[in-house]
Amino acid sequence: xxxxxxxxxxxxxxxxxxxxxxxxxxxxxxxxxxxxxxxxxxxxxxxxxxxxxxxxxxxxxxxxxxxxxxxxxxxxxxxxxxxxxxxxxxxxxxxxxxxxxxxxxxxxxxxxxxxxxxxxxxxxxxxxxxxxxxxxxxxxxxxxxxxxxxxxxxxxxxxxxxxxxxxxxxxxxxxxxxxxxxxxxxxxxxxxxxxxxxxxxxxxxxxxxxxxxxxxxxxxxxxxxxxxxxxxxxxxxxxxxxxxxxxxxxxxxxxxxxxxxxxxxxxxxxxxxxxxxxxxxxxxxxxxxxxxxxxxxxxxxxxxxxxxxxxxxxxxxxxxxxxxxxxxxxxxxxxxxxxxxxxxxxxxxxxxxxxxxxxxxxxxxxxxxxxxxxxxxxxxxxxxxxxxxxxxxxxxxxxxxxxxxxxxxxxxxxxxxxxxxxxxxxxxxxxxxxxxxxxxxxxxxxxxxxxxxxxxxxxxxxxxxxxxxxxxxxxxxxxxxxxxxxxxxxxxxxxxxxxxxxxxxxxxxxxxxxxxxxxxxxxxxxxxxxxxxxxxxxxxxxxxxxxxxxxxxxxxxxxxxxxxxxxxxxxxxxxxxxxxxxxxxxxxxxxxxxxxxxxxxxxxxxxxxxxxxxxxxxxxxxxxxxxxxxxxxxxxxxxxxxxxxxxxxxxxxxxxxxxxxxxxxxxxxxxxxxxxxxxxxxxxxxxxxxxxxxxxxxxxxxxxxxxxxxxxxxxxxxxxxxxxxxxxxxxxxxxxxxxxxxxxxxxxxxxxxxxxxxxxxxxxxxxxxxxxxxxxxxxxxxxxxxxxxxxxxxxxxxxxxxxxxxxxxxxxxxxxxxxxxxxxxxxxxxxxxxxxxxxxxxxxxxxxxxx
Numbered sequence: 001x002x003x004x005x006x007x008x009x010x011x012x013x014x015x016x017x018x019x020x021x022x023x024x025x026x027x028x029x030x031x032x033x034x035x036x037x038x039x040x041x042x043x044x045x046x047x048x049x050x051x052x053x054x055x056x057x058x059x060x061x062x063x064x065x066x067x068x069x070x071x072x073x074x075x076x077x078x079x080x081x082x083x084x085x086x087x088x089x090x091x092x093x094x095x096x097x098x099x100x101x102x103x104x105x106x107x108x109x110x111x112x113x114x115x116x117x118x119x120x121x122x123x124x125x126x127x128x129x130x131x132x133x134x135x136x137x138x139x140x141x142x143x144x145x146x147x148x149x150x151x152x153x154x155x156x157x158x159x160x161x162x163x164x165x166x167x168x169x170x171x172x173x174x175x176x177x178x179x180x181x182x183x184x185x186x187x188x189x190x191x192x193x194x195x196x197x198x199x200x201x202x203x204x205x206x207x208x209x210x211x212x213x214x215x216x217x218x219x220x221x222x223x224x225x226x227x228x229x230x231x232x233x234x235x236x237x238x239x240x241x242x243x244x245x246x247x248x249x250x251x252x253x254x255x256x257x258x259x260x261x262x263x264x265x266x267x268x269x270x271x272x273x274x275x276x277x278x279x280x281x282x283x284x285x286x287x288x289x290x291x292x293x294x295x296x297x298x299x300x301x302x303x304x305x306x307x308x309x310x311x312x313x314x315x316x317x318x319x320x321x322x323x324x325x326x327x328x329x330x331x332x333x334x335x336x337x338x339x340x341x342x343x344x345x346x347x348x349x350x351x352x353x354x355x356x357x358x359x360x361x362x363x364x365x366x367x368x369x370x371x372x373x374x375x376x377x378x379x380x381x382x383x384x385x386x387x388x389x390x391x392x393x394x395x396x397x398x399x400x401x402x403x404x405x406x407x408x409x410x411x412x413x414x415x416x417x418x419x420x421x422x423x424x425x426x427x428x429x430x431x432x433x434x435x436x437x438x439x440x441x442x443x444x445x446x447x448x449x450x451x452x453x454x455x456x457x458x459x460x461x462x463x464x465x466x467x468x469x470x471x472x473x474x475x476x477x478x479x480x481x482x483x484x485x486x487x488x489x490x491x492x493x494x495x496x497x498x499x500x501x502x503x504x505x506x507x508x509x510x511x512x513x514x515x516x517x518x519x520x521x522x523x524x525x526x527x528x529x530x531x532x533x534x535x536x537x538x539x540x541x542x543x544x545x546x547x548x549x550x551x552x553x554x555x556x557x558x559x560x561x562x563x564x565x566x567x568x569x570x571x572x573x574x575x576x577x578x579x580x581x582x583x584x585x586x587x588x589x590x591x592x593x594x595x596x597x598x599x600x601x602x603x604x605x606x607x608x609x610x611x612x613x614x615x616x617x618x619x620x621x622x623x624x625x626x627x628x629x630x631x632x633x634x635x636x637x638x639x640x641x642x643x644x645x646x647x648x649x650x651x652x653x654x655x656x657x658x659x660x661x662x663x664x665x666x667x668x669x670x671x672x673x674x675x676x677x678x679x680x681x682x683x684x685x686x687x688x689x690x691x692x693x694x695x696x697x698x699x700x701x702x703x704x705x706x707x708x709x710x711x712x713x714x715x716x717x718x719x720x721x722x723x724x725x726x727x728x729x730x731x732x733x734x735x736x737x738x739x740x741x742x743x744x745x746x747x748x749x750x751x752x753x754x755x756x757x758x759x760x761x762x763x764x765x766x767x768x769x770x771x772x773x774x775x776x777x778x779x780x781x782x783x784x785x786x787x788x789x790x791x792x793x794x795x796x797x798x799x800x801x802x803x804x805x806x807x808x809x810x811x812x813x814x815x816x817x818x819x820x821x822x823x824x825x826x827x828x829x830x831x832x833x834x835x836x837x838x839x840x841x842x843x844x845x846x847x848x849x850x851x
Contacts, residue, residue: 074216078376078383078390079397080175080200081207083214085129087200088118090143093168094176104147104165111161117194123161131158134166138307139210140225140259141519145169153260153341155309171519174203181408183401201401204515205231205394207376211256219382221375224256224306229520232512238391239505239512246388250274253387254527255281256370261303261524262286265531273372274387282531285366289353296330297353299345301366308365310336314343316364324627326359327351328614350556350614350623352540367531398508403498410494415459417487420480422460423467427477429454433464540611542593546803546844547613548575548622552582553637556622557613560589560846563803563813571833572812575805577619583807586842590642597641597669599654600631601687604676605669607643630675639691650693651721654680655704655731657689657739659775662728663719666693681727690743701771703752704732705742705781705793711752711824712778713769716745730775742793750795753816754781754828755804757839758788762828763821766795780825787827792843799848804832807841815848 076083082090092114098105111126119126132138134146137153148164151157158164168176178201186195211225234253238244255270264270266281273279286303304310314334320326328351335342345360347353361367375384378393385393426433436453440446447461456464470476497503544560556576563575576584590596592611599605606629614623625637641652643666652664662680669677682688694700700716712732722728732740746752746766755761769779782790796802796816805811812832820829832840 074214075219075221075375075377075382076207076212076214077199078207078378078385078393080202081205081210081212081376082175082200082202083129083212085114085119085121085126086133086143088114088196089126089130089133090168090172090175090200091179091197092117093144093166093172094179098167100145100168100170100173102167104145104167107161107164107166110166118189118196120190127158127161130166137259140257140524141171141209141228142169143172143175143210153304153309154311154336171204174515174519175200175206177201177203178401178405181405183404183408199397202397203511204228204519205235205391207390207394212376216382219375220373222371222373223376224370224372225258226253226255227257227520227523229516230254230257230523232516232520234387235391235394236509236512238388239395239509242392242395244388246275246386249388249391254523256525257523258283258306258525260306260308261526262305263303263531264525264527265529267527267529270372273374277374277384277386278372280369280371283368283370283525284361284531286526287357287366289357294349296349297347299347299353299357299360301343301345302341304341304343305365305368306370308368310334310341310343313365317345317360320363326356326363327612327627328356348614350616350620352611352615355540355611395508399504402504402508402511406494406498410491410498413487413491413494417484417491418457418459419463420484420487422456422463423471424480424484425454425456425460426450426464426467427472427480430472437465537593537609537611540592542591545590545592545610547588547590547596547610547640548584548805549586549588549625549637549640550576550578550582550622551585551636551807552579553625553631554579554582554622555613555625555628555637556616556620557610558616558618562618563811565801565813565815568812568814568818568829568831569833570812571835572804572806572810573618574809575618575811576809577621578809579621584805584809584841585637586640587803587805587811587844588640588642589803589844589846595643597639597643597652597691598625598629598631598637599639599641599679599688599691600676601636601638602632603654603678603680603682603688604631604635605672605679606631606674606676607669607672610642636687638688641691641693643693647693649696651696652679653692653694653702653743653745654688654728655690655740655743656680656682656686656728658683658686659704659706659730659732659734659740660686660728661702661704661719661731661743662726663716663721664724665696665721668724678724681725683727689740692743692745694745697747699747700745701747701766702731703742703744703746703769703793703795704740704778705754705790706732706734706778707738707741707789708735709780709782709790710778711754711769711781711790711793712772712776713746713766714772714774714776718774733775733777735777741790744794746795750797751821752781752824753792753794753796753802753819753845754790754824755792755802755831755840755843756782756787756789756827757791758786759804759830759832759834759840760787760828761802761804761819761831762826763796763816763819764824765821768824782825782827788839791840794843794845796845801846801848802831803844803846805841805843806832806834806838808835808838810835810838816845 093110111123114126115123130144131150134142134144134150136142145167149159150164183201185198187198189196207223208226208231209228211223213222230253237252238249250271255264263284263286264281265284269279269281283305285301285305287299287301289297289299291297314332317332321329328348329345330348331346333344335344347356375382436449437446440449443465447465450456450461450464497507545557546560546563547557549555590610594610596608596610597605598608608629612628616622625631647666650666652666655661698717701713702716703711703713705711750766751763752766752769753763800816801813802816803811803813814831
């Protein structure tokens with residue numbers, strides 16, 4: 001405002017000069033007059049501006065800012081393991097007398113003193129730092145004893161500083177112990193009104209015990225917390241032998257120890273960090289699996305990784321379950337209390353909890369990697385250090401503060417001895433001393449006469465003048481003599497330690513042993529050599545299974561042993577509890593470790609590991625296929641095909657209901673995205689009826705069967721390879737109203753196995769179906785109205801069995817050696833009895849198992 005007024009005044013002066021130049025008198029005869037124009041403020045300032053390149057100024061300013069962040073904010077000192085803000089908080093609380101043995105004080109009072117005296121930054125940064133030092137889940141050994149809401153492991157924020165209270169914890173006494181004995185250097189604060197310590201004495205290796213993380217400019221530090229007892233043991237080993245090989249030193253330290261416990265894995269990475277300053281390891285949540293009487297199970301997590309927020313884990317798992325990335329979790333509950341963590345995942349029946357646990361570890365923060373970067377300040381300079389270097393600097397720090405404390409004690413003891421020695425002389429000559437004092441006109445004259453008479457120094461004479469008469473009792477005299485002898489012994493001991501490096505080391509070791517005895521506790525984090533990264537199949541036995549599919553696309557798997565061998569002609573056994581208006585559609589036999597090719601009615605192909613279909617029981621209804629693969633709601637599953645890597649050089653044969661057939665190399669389906677891949681093109685109204693894999697051989701014959709009971713057989717060489725997006729060619733001629741009911745292949749010496757929808761079956765030599773051309777009607781394979789329409793055709797060899805399923809969920813497993821060999825025009829024999837309106841739905845063929 002003042003500057004604006006001044007500018008205004010200058011402008012007025014200029015206007016006056018300008019106006020004077022324009023007067024009439026001036027025009028007439030003042031042309032030679034010289035007028036002086038005062039410079040403006042802007043012109044004056046401009047004269048003092050020094051041009052500088054902006055890039056040069058940015059370099060200097062950014063470097064200053066970087067060093068300020070590195071030295072004064074983000075990185076800890078290697079000696080006390082503290083950043084400046086933490087050091088100032090602890091020192092302020094010590095100066096205020098808020099130690100472990102006193103009452104709590106308001107956090108706002110502490111923060112205010114820190115800000116006003118030492119740390120001219122925001123109050124939030126100070127309070128946040130103070131809160132973290134009070135959290136038992138952040139620091140292995142909290143340096144502040146908080147009273148009130150100081151946050152939680154769930155990520156809840158602490159209450160405002162006006163509500164909470166704090167005091168130093170007991171272990172913090174070790175951080176400031178001896179600070180009054182001139183053990184550390186002090187420097188002026190930001191305005192030179194106070195003195196603050198450059199470092200704290202720190203009587204234990206706080207950098208390793210508490211750990212630290214910080215992001216500076218162009219560098220970061222991340223040091224995990226450790227167990228106090230283990231660190232002190234390692235330090236003592238090093239102190240006794242500073243030349244110890246670093247590999248031997250590393251062997252004495254098991255590894256980090258986190259306040260939240262959990263499992264640490266990766267000893268190799270931990271040792272690498274101790275050796276070089278950098279390394280990575282894994283932290284895994286602790287969990288247990290409970291199996292319930294209902295057949296269900298639950299996974300319970302009771303320890304989680306360090307600095308991971310519990311709600312974020314639960315949210316992530318809920319997201320994965322909702323998006324079907326993880327299947328089988330029925331419910332998630334957080335049952336944690338103030339006594340510990342308990343997060344429960346209820347597992348659906350039929351799902352393997354170990355598989356789900358493995359997925360949770362690999363998909364969420366229930367297992368994280370931790371990267372160590374042991375960077376700290378050494379004499380104000382950031383340095384990456386290994387374990388031995390950190391302990392070296394810490395030991396030098398302990399030597400220095402102990403020597404300074406010993407010298408301080410020596411000075412005080414010497415001063416005390418000097419005074420007591422003078423008092424002893426006075427007492428021994430008390431009568432003459434009293435005479436000298438009484439005859440002196442002043443204290444000054446009395447001190448001078450005493451000094452001359454008994455060769456005393458001013459300190460001693462002053463003490464004699466100030467001595468009370470009570471010191472002349474015999475008891476006081478004895479105590480005086482005893483104190484002098486004790487001081488002499490103390491001084492000799494102090495001098496011997498100062499003069500002997502070995503005794504100094506033993507003193508440091510004794511101090512640290514006492515600290516360990518007082519504060520060490522059992523390890524919380526369990527350390528294992530390595531986490532074996534298991535796949536799902538490592539938890540699942542490789543066994544034969546049968547997968548069943550219903551008309552409404554419900555799928556389930558059972559162990560093949562659930563389908564027991566029976567004599568032909570029986571009713572079979574119930575193998576599925578179907579929903580209303582649903583019926584069994586097909587079954588597939590495979591292994592739990594095999595892939596399953598799934599082809600929808602719209603000719604899209606998907607791939608799924610067989611064990612991903614939940615295990616079930618005979619009475620289980622199954623799971624919607626929509627939960628496993630990304631089929632559309634209006635699509636049906638048309639084919640389930642077992643697939644192994646050994647099939648890579650095979651062909652995929654697809655047959656549509658209208659009789660179109662196509663041969664495609666399986667290599668075209670080596671990669672199938674989650675949303676599927678087109679397997680063939682369909683004409684309007686057509687849909688996929690059958691699909692199977694055949695060896696890449698020209699000796700194969702294709703067999704197709706229609707609902708009329710007609711069967712044709714023709715060489716596969718009549719069918720050329722086509723791409724995925726083609727329709728294919730006609731494989732069989734169909735009359736109106738009829739469609740394909742079965743397709744298979746043969747090498748020529750097999751039997752053709754037919755089954756009708758009323759349960760009649762037979763075996764016929766394949767030669768009875770003579771070779772024809774492609775797209776012919778074929779020959780009669782079933783000629784009896786009582787048998788019903790042909791429902792299945794397949795080729796079989798010796799030692800084979802068939803599993804026949806009905807629409808109502810009954811199944812029978814029979815030995816095909818019991819089925820007679822008869823001509824193709826007969827109806828066959830009854831293989832299964834059907835109840836009511838039940839019909840045959842599907843048949844699958846398997847090789848006999850040999851013991």
